[in-house]
Amino acid sequence: MVNRIVVGAHYGIRDWLVQRITAVVMTVYSVILGGVVLTRAPFDQQHLKALFAPQWFRVVTLIFLLSLLWHAWVGVRDILMDYVQAVAVRLTLEVLVILTLVGYAFWSVTILWSL
DSSP: OOOOOOOOTTTTHHHHHHHHHHHHHHHHHHHHHHHHHHHTOSOOHHHHHHHTOSHHHHHHHHHHHHHHHHHHHHHHHHHHHHHOOOHHHHHHHHHHHHHHHHHHHHHHHHHHTTO
16 A cells, blocks of 8 residues: 655645735726826826825835736746746746846835835
8 A cells, every 4th residue: 555645735725825816906906096097187297206105105006016026926937837847947947037026126116215
């Protein structure tokens, strides 16, 4: 008799939840931002600066951006795991994606707090 230890009973549920939760966060933010932009026509650079002036709005925007980056990471990682069979190539691509997303995160923070 072979004794098998089942360790993958919940495999993938965390990633599935991350995708759904980050999608909801991004949708809510996008709808609210779209509503604000559409109701304040004409919307110019002065209105944009005034919109991003409060600290709480910058934090909410940062949460949106971090959700976007995390959502992108899970999606790209899953694509790489499914379609890139060579482990060295997949690892290299994953590291490049991580470095790119971390760079985007720092760039986003720099932009948000320079407005």
